[in-house]
Amino acid sequence: MTDHCIFCKIIAREARADIVYHDEQVTAFRDIHPVAPTHILIVPNKHIESVNAVAPEDEPLMGHLFTVAGKLAREEGIHHNGYRLIVNTGADGGQTVFHLHLHLIGGQRMQHPMG
Ligand code: DGP
Numbered sequence: 001m002t003d004h005c006i007f008c009k010i011i012a013r014e015a016r017a018d019i020v021y022h023d024e025q026v027t028a029f030r031d032i033h034p035v036a037p038t039h040i041l042i043v044p045n046k047h048i049e050s051v052n053a054v055a056p057e058d059e060p061l062m063g064h065l066f067t068v069a070g071k072l073a074r075e076e077g078i079h080h081n082g083y084r085l086i087v088n089t090g091a092d093g094g095q096t097v098f099h100l101h102l103h104l105i106g107g108q109r110m111q112h113p114m115g
Contacts, residue, residue, distance in 0.1 A: 002047040006098035009043050010023030013060075021072060025064050028072060038076045042068050048100040051089045057107070065102045080105035084113075 002008050009015035010029060011022075011081040017029035022041060042065050048054060054062060066085075073079045083106030088095040 002099075005047060005097075005099050007041075007043050007097055007101065008047055011043065020075075021068060023068075025061055026068055028068060031103070036105045036110070038073075038078050039105065040072055040076075040102060040104040042072070042102040044100060049098045050095060050100055051087060054100070067100055069104050072104055073106065076104075076106065082106065084110055 006015060010017040010019070011027045017032075019027060019029045021042075024045070026042055026044055028040050028042045031041050031107040044058075044061050044065065046058075046061065048058065069085055070079070073083050083104060086105065087100065087102040088103075
């Protein structure tokens with residue numbers, strides 16, 4: 001738990017969010033500004049600022065984010081048509097909340113991110 005981190009507050013239930021999944025390692029909730037019909041953030045309960053701060057001991061946790069992403073994609077019914085997983089990192093990557101998170105985005109056809 002890090003003071004002033006909105007995602008830490010959501011994980012600690014000190015701030016409200018539409019939580020769709022949680023376990024001892026991760027919490028997943030709907031993005032407040034969805035860009036598609038499904039837009040869920042999958043967040044490690046441990047405060048990790050960004051990919052830059054991921055340590056070797058975090059590898060099982062990073063893998064778990066993907067396991068949960070696949071499970072939620074199936075529950076949302078978007079697994080057949082497909083979806084996008086994004087981890088924005090740093091200013092050039094467009095990261096605005098400095099608590100690592102995986103965006104699960106789907107429910108509509110998206111443009112290719114490389115243009
Ligand atoms: P990023 O740009 O990758 O750091 O994405 C941060 C996302 O977090 C952005 O899509 C909006 C979302 N977000 C920011 N604050 C809140 C909040 O308080 N609640 C929820 N549910 N989402 C938030």
